[in-house]
Amino acid sequence: MFKVSVYGKGGIGKSTISANLSYGLSRTGKRILHVGCDPKHDSTRLLVGGEPIPTYAEKPTDPIIDAGNGISCLECGGAECGTGCAGKGMGLMFDSISDIEADYRICDVLGDVVCGGFSIPLRKGNVDAVILVTSGEFMSLYALNNLLRGIRNINDTACILGIVFNRRGDEGEEVPVRRFSEAVGLPILCDIPRSNLFKE
Secondary structure (H helix, E strand, C coil): CEEEEEEECCCCCHHHHHHHHHHHHHCCCCCEEEEEECCCCCCCCCCCCCCCCCCCCCCCCCCCEEEECCEEEEECCCCCCCCCCCCCCHHHHHHHCCCCCCCEEEEEEECCCCCCCCCHHHCCCCCCEEEEEECCCHHHHHHHHHHHHHHHHHCCCCCEEEEEEECCCCCCCHHHHHHHHHHHCCCEEEEECCCHHHHC
């Protein structure tokens, strides 16, 4: 199984990109395990007709949903806001899915904070490739810089594929993304223009 983790600031478009990556890979005949690693549990909605699915936190014995097209979906879920650690169940969930067979595992991970729980999909053995998603906004690039510092601390493999530039539509926003890309030595994998279709 080839394991991909998609990281970036909250609201930057990770779930849309991850879901489309899972769907695109499934169109090649591959079996996909799509894992939402965010307490909002909204990563799989584009793949299962718009409805939220039961999370691992709610249903740990049988949390996987068949989305068709060779895609299996799983949402970690987590504690309600203000009641506990959102990353606490991540380790348990990863242990429970270690024997699931698929060609690709796509993990959509909240990237504002690289705490112990949210860093699990970055650790050696849990990831083959990391995709970082950003816009040209300062806080989005700031979050990516924190992620890179975290990755350096926990995974010294060459696992980072590069950056997906998901545009907000601001004039000149490509300049800071290009400068960041050059400064950290990572390629811009693709440049996604602003589109009202994504909003809809």
